[in-house]
Amino acid sequence: MVPLRLSRYFNPAVCDFGVFSCFTRQQTLPYHLGYLSTSASVLSKDNKDFKPNPVFINRNPRCLEQAAIAPKRQGWTLQYPTKNYYYKLKFEVTHRHTTAEVEHNTEVVVVSASTKEWAVKQGLYSTLDISAAKNIGRILADRCLQAGITQVFYDEKPEDINSEKMQVFLKALQDGQLVLEELDYVAPPFKPGIDYSKPNRVGEKKKWQDDYQIE
Numbered sequence: 001m002v003p004l005r006l007s008r009y010f011n012p013a014v015c016d017f018g019v020f021s022c023f024t025r026q027q028t029l030p031y032h033l034g035y036l037s038t039s040a041s042v043l044s045k046d047n048k049d050f051k052p053n054p055v056f057i058n059r060n061p062r063c064l065e066q067a068a069i070a071p072k073r074q075g076w077t078l079q080y081p082t083k084n085y086y087y088k089l090k091f092e093v094t095h096r097h098t099t100a101e102v103e104h105n106t107e108v109v110v111v112s113a114s115t116k117e118w119a120v121k122q123g124l125y126s127t128l129d130i131s132a133a134k135n136i137g138r139i140l141a142d143r144c145l146q147a148g149i150t151q152v153f154y155d156e157k158p159e160d161i162n163s164e165k166m167q168v169f170l171k172a173l174q175d176g177q178l179v180l181e182e183l184d185y186v187a188p189p190f191k192p193g194i195d196y197s198k199p200n201r202v203g204e205k206k207k208w209q210d211d212y213q214i215e
Helices: 031-036 062-068 130-146 164-175
Strands: 012-015 023-024 085-092 099-104 109-114
Touching: 062 109, 099 130, 109 130, 130 164
Parallel strands: none
Antiparallel strands: 012 023, 085 099, 099 109
16 A cells, blocks of 8 residues: 555556555656656656756855844843844953854854864963964964854953953954954845834825725
8 A cells, every 4th residue: 555645646556665666657746756756758867857946045044144134133222241243252261271262143152262172282382371362363263264254243341452362362363364343234124014103004105194994
């Protein structure tokens, strides 16, 4: 017995599941199941009956983020730290290691570099000095460019101005062609719905009426 899902496309009278072979009805087989057919026209080498989809939908969210079209998380006006970014730069120096991360607004770390990595640690004299901060910046900038991230949001703090390690780290990022500023969000020009702040309704002529209920 043919399964219920495939019974619409296969003829039970000509199916032979014992030898793993089946002959399909070419007229009723959908396009997305064309690979199941053994017909010569479907499996032709020249692909004469191959028709690409004319409508292409780009589902990669990074393309909209780089064009500043993807919505940003606004949050409250006086909220700190702010959430109005796509990718945020983080730099941390502990008592043993130096770490830098690029975090998405969904609080997911997408790119990171740290002296905890043995490949980085074995080439440094110390994991806490200025040289470590500079090399972590160079590595992070290179990994961001390889991942397709060219702009990050840097939330400058007052203590970062007098920090020599932080300034060296930021200089290494800029030398690595990483921009420390994101584009402003491009709001859509039209929002569907009724704008009650204007005397006109959507879809109506620009004519004021005292009572819209009266024709």
